Amino acid sequence: MIKVSGLTKYFDKFAAVKDVSFSVEQGNIYGFVGPNGAGKTTTLRMLATLLVPSGGEIHLNGVPALKNPLQVRRLLGYMPDFFGVYDDLKVDEYLEFYGEVSGRSLGDVRRDIPGLLELVGLGEKRQSYVNNLSRGMKQRLCLARSLVHRPEVLLLDEPASGLDPRARVELRNILKELQSMGKTIIISSHILAELAQLCTHVGIINNGCLALSAPVSEVLARVEGDSLISIALADRQEEARLWLLEQEQVKEVSPANSGGLEVVFSGDRLAQAALLRELAVRFTLYEFTPSKGDLEQLFMDITEVAENAKAQN
Amino acid sequence: MPKLKINPLLGKELRIRMRNWRTFGMISLYLLVLGGFAVLFFLSNFYSLGRGTSLAEVGRNLFTFLSVSQFIIVIFLVPALAGNAISGEKERQTIDLLVCTQLTPFRIVTGKLTAALSAVVLLIFASLPLYGFVFLLGGVSPGEVLKLFIIVLGTALLVGCWSLMFSALFRRTVAAIVASYVLLFFLLGGSSTLFILLSNIFYRTQGAVPYFLIMSINPLSFLGWLYPEFFRDILSALGPNWVGRNLQLWHLALLIQGAMAAFSLWAATRAINPLKLSRKRG
Numbered sequence: 001m002i003k004v005s006g007l008t009k010y011f012d013k014f015a016a017v018k019d020v021s022f023s024v025e026q027g028n029i030y031g032f033v034g035p036n037g038a039g040k041t042t043t044l045r046m047l048a049t050l051l052v053p054s055g056g057e058i059h060l061n062g063v064p065a066l067k068n069p070l071q072v073r074r075l076l077g078y079m080p081d082f083f084g085v086y087d088d089l090k091v092d093e094y095l096e097f098y099g100e101v102s103g104r105s106l107g108d109v110r111r112d113i114p115g116l117l118e119l120v121g122l123g124e125k126r127q128s129y130v131n132n133l134s135r136g137m138k139q140r141l142c143l144a145r146s147l148v149h150r151p152e153v154l155l156l157d158e159p160a161s162g163l164d165p166r167a168r169v170e171l172r173n174i175l176k177e178l179q180s181m182g183k184t185i186i187i188s189s190h191i192l193a194e195l196a197q198l199c200t201h202v203g204i205i206n207n208g209c210l211a212l213s214a215p216v217s218e219v220l221a222r223v224e225g226d227s228l229i230s231i232a233l234a235d236r237q238e239e240a241r242l243w244l245l246e247q248e249q250v251k252e253v254s255p256a257n258s259g260g261l262e263v264v265f266s267g268d269r270l271a272q273a274a275l276l277r278e279l280a281v282r283f284t285l286y287e288f289t290p291s292k293g294d295l296e297q298l299f300m301d302i303t304e305v306a307e308n309a310k311a312q313n
Numbered sequence: 314m315p316k317l318k319i320n321p322l323l324g325k326e327l328r329i330r331m332r333n334w335r336t337f338g339m340i341s342l343y344l345l346v347l348g349g350f351a352v353l354f355f356l357s358n359f360y361s362l363g364r365g366t367s368l369a370e371v372g373r374n375l376f377t378f379l380s381v382s383q384f385i386i387v388i389f390l391v392p393a394l395a396g397n398a399i400s401g402e403k404e405r406q407t408i409d410l411l412v413c414t415q416l417t418p419f420r421i422v423t424g425k426l427t428a429a430l431s432a433v434v435l436l437i438f439a440s441l442p443l444y445g446f447v448f449l450l451g452g453v454s455p456g457e458v459l460k461l462f463i464i465v466l467g468t469a470l471l472v473g474c475w476s477l478m479f480s481a482l483f484r485r486t487v488a489a490i491v492a493s494y495v496l497l498f499f500l501l502g503g504s505s506t507l508f509i510l511l512s513n514i515f516y517r518t519q520g521a522v523p524y525f526l527i528m529s530i531n532p533l534s535f536l537g538w539l540y541p542e543f544f545r546d547i548l549s550a551l552g553p554n555w556v557g558r559n560l561q562l563w564h565l566a567l568l569i570q571g572a573m574a575a576f577s578l579w580a581a582t583r584a585i586n587p588l589k590l591s592r593k594r595g
């Protein structure tokens with residue numbers, strides 16, 4: 001579906017993206033993670049035919065992006081990290097405009113608009129002026145705009161930035177729904193843990209180089225060493241502590257500051273599930289939260305290696 | 314019957330423009346200025362009626378006054394109308410979204426240009442009652458009024474082209490509008506000043522040196538189509554060599570300023586094409 005090989009971009013002598021290669025199959029969600037200035041936006045802008053690479057190739061459905069930009073633009077919906085809207089238009093007029101300039105007939109776009117607005121949760125805002133929407137709503141409107149010409153591929157550059165936690169969850173649900181509709185999505189973020197919940201594949205980029213590109217399951221396998229699990233119980237905490245210490249993969253149990261227990265656990269996710277099941281049978285369980293800090297640690301480790309290599313050069 | 318399909322960009326621009334109070338403010342001010350001066354001009358001529366001046370002559374004078382005033386007002390409005398066309402999209406951060414559609418850079422530029430010119434068409438229509446009053450007095454044919462509208466619209470198109478080019482080249486609307494006015498002042502005032510200086514230098518050559526051709530970059534020379542006698546008088550004063558030929562100054566002006574406009578459109582199209590731009594940079 002999307003094939004990127006040897007993608008490179010220089011701004012004068014500065015290499016913003018260096019020899020990046022990856023591919024994304026149809027229906028997958030590819031998370032593009034990296035710190036600020038890592039080259040995520042430059043890569044996405046090249047994919048969106050808004051920048052010419054200094055080297056390398058991009059193919060969408062076998063169509064070379066640079067040779068057929070109009071054909072490629074028909075296939076993809078792009079949502080930049082910073083974008084503006086036409087404040088003096090109503091929500092439906094805004095979508096009608098982008099539908100028409102994307103090559104669809106006005107009648108077809110008008111038929112699709114109610115469904116699109118329902119999908120992004122703006123069903124009741126159809127006649128509102130764009131000016132009157134909140135930031136989160138504008139973000140969702142921009143997502144609807146990127147879908148208005150029924151693209152097969154979505155390029156979303158940090159779509160969750162600036163959104164409150166509730167809006168982030170809603171956005172994640174919308175993207176999952178889009179995935180179930182067969183859309184291929186490339187989404188960028190600087191938070192690996194956030195993308196790990198959503199994506200099928202992850203690429204970690206730092207200083208313009210793709211440090212890791214793999215299925216999420218593989219990435220998670222790399223971090224599944226000892227993990228910290230927070231547990232809160234209704235009662236019989238001491239009894240639970242003793243029971244936990246008897247379990248094979250539990251290395252340590254200590255009281256948590258919040259009043260519950262913190263368990264150092266060496267098992268993988270399946271073992272965690274089994275432990276949760278057993279605990280729930282024996283005790284009245286309030287909370288069972290495996291720490292997500294490990295993904296962040298992995299991200300830090302990978303980007304640190306790249307930083308060190310850069311410093312040595 | 315095939316359905317008339319307008320550029321969606323033009324539709325959007327018109328919708329946004331018509332929702333804005335500034336459009337109505339601009340039309341009202343334009344009519345107030347044009348109409349106010351027309352009334353004053355008419356009154357100043359009205360008292361000479363019966364003292365050797367006919368009603369048709371007053372009508373003719375009023376038309377001349379209105380045509381030149383309208384021409385100047387419109388060409389000074391065009392940079393303000395077209396100067397923000399593309400730089401406004403850049404400032405609003407909507408240009409990428411627009412470029413990422415099925416619109417080619419050329420269609421984006423022509424859509425924006427048509428939108429700016431549609432405001433000029435609106436101004437022309439709004440001024441029709443004033444010309445109705447001129448017809449009432451007589452001395453002017455409908456053909457002359459039509460000629461005037463073609464000249465105003467055509468000049469607006471040419472001025473609009475390079476205003477749009479500056480809008481595409483500059484990131485800031487203010488810079489684009491200032492650059493457009495600087496060029497406009499140069500073409501209007503600079504060419505006239507050069508013309509006067511050169512005529513003082515080459516006056517004795519009796520037209521052997523065609524220095525007056527500098528006026529072909531002046532948009533005012535298009536009025537030569539409407540008032541050929543005025544321009545003929547100027548040229549005949551310079552020397553006999555250039556009088557009575559089929560080629561008139563406004564023909565040359567059309568050629569030169571048309572080429573300028575075509576170049577501007579090409580430059581604007583290139584400036585908003587990200588694939589052309591970054592090839593140069595990257």
